[in-house]
Each structure stands twice: as structure tokens, then as C-alpha cells.
Amino acid sequence: MAKVVIDQERCKGCGLCVAACNFGNLRIGENFNSKSYKVSEFVGEDCKGCGFCYMVCPDTAITVFRDEKVEVEK
């Protein structure tokens, strides 16, 4: 439905996006980037594309992709 792409080289592993995601779709992973930061990674299945992670990211490392038409369950 929606997905989040994190630029591994921009991410500094501050964890603000992990705290902002209401669905637990992000976590600080085990991988290091070239500056030795443990970077955030997208692990979610049910991302709604709300963009909270994008909003709080201080390094604009996050790009949010969302389908043009979002089906809303009623």
C-alpha cells in the first residue's frame, strides 16, 4: 500500500522516526553506514503512508511512496 525508503547514508540513527511511527514499521537495525551510524530500517507490512517519519526526520533521509488511490476500509 505504501512504503518508506530510507537513505542509508543520510540517516544518523537518531531514532525519532521509530518513536513517531504509530504502527511500529521502523526500527534501528544492526547495519552500519559509512559514518558508523546504526541506521533506521523499514520493516513494516501495514504502512499507511502518513508521513510522520518523513516529518520528524532531521536529515530528510526518508522518502515516502504511496499509491495514488488509497483504499480506506469502512
Add this chain to the structure above:
Amino acid sequence: MSNQILERPKSLTQKQFHYCPGCHHGIIHRLIAETIDEFDLREKTIIVQPVGCAVYIYEYFDTDVSEAAHGRAPAVATAIKRVSKGKFVLTYQGDGDLAAIGTAEIVHAAARGENICVFFVNNAIYGMTGGQMAPTTLPGMKTATTPLGRDVKKQGYPIKVSEMLAPFEGVSYIERVMVSSPKHIIKAKNAVRKAFKYQLQEKGFSLVEFLSACPTGWGMPPVDAAKWVEENMTKQFPLGVYKEVGLDD
């Protein structure tokens, strides 16, 4: 096929920010860059940069940028605005720049009602030089130069810039916001947008004060620092609109 909706604004260059992990400068940069894109002002904008952590702002914004001597950004912005017709002029200043060494310049720019936007980032500490006490440091707050906490009998009380500048007649818009959570980031974006409109409609001086976290200077993890802003800084620096004269539309 997925449709890209939220990405790095076009007014920011591809250069990576040098700020510490969790620093709110990056969020504030993005809000300003997004608003520049929204109003299609990239070719008209001149940013006057501070001395402080944000001194490398010319690396990050794909607009014209001018350096000013420490604290003198409002004076330089005044000159640029007066001689360059049709340009959009904003200053981006920290609390050491605006509230300490540059107090005279900001007070007189506000009193003259210069038609510029000022974005004031208040993190209650001197971040770049190693976490010394700033004029905006909260009472009781521990810094490198007040290891036992700021004692108001010795070091005095913090300067409240928004409250100080609001009574001037030349001031058209002053709001204090914070960027610690998505809800407050949306509110901050609206404040930035409004400040832009005040300059575009030539209403006079506008200032947005951002309460910002300095995780490294405060010695806190980034998520705790954002919470600390909400719990402690907002008591000393209440959020809200301090002056608004009204827009045309």
C-alpha cells in the same frame, strides 16, 4: 505503481546536514525549504545566515545566501531588502546569535518594522561552542558554564524574545512553535507559511521562534530531548501567537 509523495524539498541541495543526530535544525531547514518551494520563491530568496551551528546554511539551501557578522543578520537583511526590489529576504538565527550578541540589531529591526522574516531557533544553550549557558537557558538548567544549574540570583532570568518584540508597532507577526512531534511540526509549518505571507504582502517584520532540541549539548538521547522540550521548555516559553495584525485575504 507507487507514486512518490514526500521527498527532500527542491530548495535543499543534496549535501548532507552536518548537524548532530536528532538535532531539530534539519527539521526547521526542511520546513523553510518546503515553504520556499510552495510559494515558488527559490529564484527570489536571499537568506542571511547566522553564526552558530547553522552557519553552513549556504551549503544546504539552493538559494542565494549572505553571511553576516555574529548577530548582525537583521541589519544585513535590512540593507538587502531595501536595495533589492522584489527579493524575498529571511534570516535564520540561533539564540546565541539573536538573543545574545545580536540583541540590539533584532530590537531595532523590529522597531523599524523592516519587511523581513526572521526564523529564530531557541535551543536554550550554545550548541556549537560546547553547551555553555545562553541568555535563553532555563532556570536550574545544567550547562557547561553553570554546572550546578542556572541560578537566577547570579545569572538572571532567560530572555523571552517573542514577548519582548511583540509590543513594537512595526511588528506584524510573531509566533512561538516547536517541532518535537508531527502535530507540532504541522503547526510550525503553518507559522512559517504565515510569516512568508506577511512579507509577501509587505506587512512588516515577522518572526517565528522555534523551540528546538540540542541532544548533544543537553546530554540526552534525541527522543528524550524532544520530550524535554515539550515538558520543560514550553513552561518557560509558552507556545502561541504573540502578535498578528491580519493578512489581506
